Amino acid sequence: MDRKFGRFLLIGLPYFWLLVLFLVPFGIVFKISLSDVAIAIPPYTPTFDLSAGWEGLKSLISGLDFENYIWLTEDDIYWKSYLSSLRIAGISTILTLLVGYPLAYSMAKAPSEWRPTLLMLIILPFWTSFLIRVYAWIGILKTEGLLNQLLMFVGVVDEPLQILNTDTAVYIGIVYSYLPFMVLPLYSALEKLDGSLLEAAQDLGCTSIEAFWKVTFPLSMPGVIAGSFLVFIPAIGEFVIPDLLGGSDTKMIGKTLWAEFFSNRDWPVASAVAVLLLLLLIIPIVLFQNQQERAQEAEK
Amino acid sequence: MKKLGNGLLTSVVALGMAFSTQASAEEVVNVFNWSDYIDEEILAEFEKETGIKVVYDVFDSNDVLETKLLAGSSGYDVVVPSGTFLSRQIQAGVFQKLDQTKLTNNANLWDVVTERVEKYDPGNAYSINYMWGTTGIGYNVDMIKERLGVERIDSWDVVFNPEKLAKLKDCGVYLLDASDEIIPAALNYLGKNPDSHDKADIKAAEDLLMTIRPYVQKFHSSENISALANGDICLSVGWSGDILQSRDRAAEADNGVTVEYAIPNEGALMWFDQMAIPADAGNVDNAHKFINYILRDDVMAKASNYVYYANGNLPSQKLLEEDVIGDPAIYPDSGTMQKLYTLTPYEPKIQRVVTRAWSKIKSGS
Structure with missing residues (x-):
């Protein structure tokens, strides 16, 4: 009996967490997305009036409609910024993987007494505020900044490069900020790798490069997938990095949402964009997971 | 070290005071x-x-x-x-x-x-x-002189004439990220009522702004203070006091940058x-x-x-x-005061049009 209750608690807690901190807020956002803009506190109608009871709920529901979603289809800015977010997040994820993989690989291959220190170095940037680190990149990337001074000093370029306020700066910012999220799962996958498998591969005639692609890389796949998701998903909704490092033509859904919410004071449309964003993110993830599961079944 | 000790002591005292007063x-x-x-x-x-x-x-x-x-x-x-x-x-x-x-x-x-x-x-x-204050033009005197050959700016032409602004592209141009100030400034330059709430007028302002968009590096409402003072940019449409603070910062830093502020002849927003x-x-x-x-x-x-x-x-x-x-x-002297205009808020419907125009302008497409 006690054990059953304990198990219930153990499973129940995360679900309770999900309910309170995800489903309820989502419900509120969804409700606002069906409302209309108004000049009032809060800036939309209808609002939920508890004291009116059942009648209040009925009039609330009759006041809701999907007008805001129709508005979204009529204007291409939302699609454009969503696609542009996907592109920026996708390219950044690939770049982070390219930088993170060798890093994680060399960490996993390092003598075991070094590893805690190396791991520490990866985590160290988290001790400084994210915002300050992004601001620091402004100082590095601006026309009169450290990077340009270095490049001019070395003689690589004659004129300072315009990096700040472009998409390039956004890529640099995302790769830098999210690198630990890629390295850590990769490292944990690579560290577990059984060295004797590589020896076996070489005994069977593989060069070390072939052995890497045939043994190491496939076995590190879970790390690659986990790392890529950890980078890709937050990168899509990223607001701070494109706002500070990107130019005004850097379109990302986070910036569009901000403009809708703050500049336009249009909470209903902003909520509709947020709901759609969530759906558009969840669908590919669910599809991907289904496909993974099927692949695993097939292996069995 | 002594300083640190003092600082620590004061913060402890301050904390104590905070608690006692709270009580x-x-x-x-x-x-x-x-x-x-x-x-x-x-x-x-x-x-x-x-x-x-x-x-x-x-x-x-x-x-x-x-x-x-x-x-x-x-x-x-x-x-x-x-x-x-x-x-x-x-x-x-x-x-x-x-x-x-x-x-x-x-x-x-x-x-x-x-x-x-x-x-x-x-x-x-x-x-x-x-x-x-007013919303006018802040600029780097030397860079402007070098590129446009003028000692001082006195007209919105430098911002809204693409041929002129193109010459400033390499040294950096910022605009305020405030649709309700830049669009009226564009309307004012076109000789229309800056306080117009008419869709066709907003569209005209949008068209004008699209012609100068390629030469604008960024739309931002507070970064222009340091960017002008450091010489990172040479022109910014900004708020009077912000540009003047930037002028003072440049003077204090003694970095060879001279910043000036202009209320153009065509008039400017008074807020x-x-x-x-x-x-x-x-x-x-x-x-x-x-x-x-x-x-x-x-x-x-x-x-x-x-x-x-x-x-x-x-x-x-x-x-x-x-x-x-x-x-x-x-x-400003009374002559300039006469030319300053004020604005009224947009209705929600026209606000949507303005915001839409603004995001198009900012993204340049």
């Missing part, structure tokens, strides 16, 4: 004002004089303030929105009427300002003017930042005391001398330093 149900006033917009000595002196503790918090855009106010229960007692925003917020029921009997210093208000504020706050019933009390404020009495203190001529003069913005307090003008009251960029 005696301390009088506070929660103020939400623009960043870099007051001489902090004013707050300390107010606390000393009245015993009311000022909890001071800052923002850098009207949008952020408005979102907090419209969400309700902001927790602030005194806030400082600009005119057009104030007007809409009054309509939304965000503010309470000021109790004029508690504002014994309100005779200090300058009629030139209060008359214009009528447009946003009829009868000046909900707010008092804190500061006002007002108004102090008001939210309807749900918890310390209404203290809020009135704070506002009444700000209305004092010596206090307002001190604030303006510090932030380089003009204020709406007539007797304070005698107490202003010469480089504030004598600077036509801060207190």
Whole structure:
């Protein structure tokens, strides 16, 4: 009996967490997305009036409609910024993987007494505020900044490069900020790798490069997938990095949402964009997971 | 080390005081004002004089303030929105009427300002003017001379004529990220009513802005201060006091950068930042005391001398330093005053059109 209750608690807690901190807020956002803009506190109608009871709920529901979603289809800015977010997040994820993989690989291959220190170095940037680190990149990337001074000093370029306020700066910012999220799962996958498998591969005639692609890389796949998701998903909704490092033509859904919410004071449309964003993110993830599961079944 | 020890000691004492005063149900006033917009000595002196503790918090855009106010229960007692925003917020029921009997210093208000504020706050019933300013052009004198061959800028032509602005592309151009200020400036340049709420006019402004878009590096409302001062950019459409702060920073840094501010001949936007009390404020009495203190001529003069913005307090003008009251960029002469225009808030429908146009302009497509 006690054990059953304990198990219930153990499973129940995360679900309770999900309910309170995800489903309820989502419900509120969804409700606002069906409302209309108004000049009032809060800036939309209808609002939920508890004291009116059942009648209040009925009039609330009759006041809701999907007008805001129709508005979204009529204007291409939302699609454009969503696609542009996907592109920026996708390219950044690939770049982070390219930088993170060798890093994680060399960490996993390092003598075991070094590893805690190396791991520490990866985590160290988290001790400084994210915002300050992004601001620091402004100082590095601006026309009169450290990077340009270095490049001019070395003689690589004659004129300072315009990096700040472009998409390039956004890529640099995302790769830098999210690198630990890629390295850590990769490292944990690579560290577990059984060295004797590589020896076996070489005994069977593989060069070390072939052995890497045939043994190491496939076995590190879970790390690659986990790392890529950890980078890709937050990168899509990223607001701070494109706002500070990107130019005004850097379109990302986070910036569009901000403009809708703050500049336009249009909470209903902003909520509709947020709901759609969530759906558009969840669908590919669910599809991907289904496909993974099927692949695993097939292996069995 | 000694310094550190001292610092530690003071913070411990301060902490102790904070606790002891908290226990005696301390009088506070929660103020939400623009960043870099007051001489902090004013707050300390107010606390000393009245015993009311000022909890001071800052923002850098009207949008952020408005979102907090419209969400309700902001927790602030005194806030400082600009005119057009104030007007809409009054309509939304965000503010309470000021109790004029508690504002014994309100005779200090300058009629030139209060008359214009009528447009946003009829009868000046909900707010008092804190500061006002213009939206004009800040520029790097040497870089402009090098590229355009002029000593000083006196026309919007430099911004809205693509041929001229193209010459400044390499040295960097910023515009304010404020659709409700840049679109009117474009309309004014086109010879149309800057306060037009007509769709066709907004479209005309959008078309004009699209022609200069390729030469604009960034739309931002606060980064221009340091970017101009450091010589990272050579031109920015910005708020008078911000550009003047940038001018001072460059002069102090002695980095060879000279920044100037111009109110162009065609005229510019005159805006007002108004102090008001939210309807749900918890310390209404203290809020009135704070506002009444700000209305004092010596206090307002001190604030303006510090932030380089003009204020709406007539007797304070005698107490202003010469480089504030004598600077036509801060207190324009009467000829220029005639050319300044004011705006009214957009209705929600036209606001959507404006925001849409603005995001198109910003993204350049």
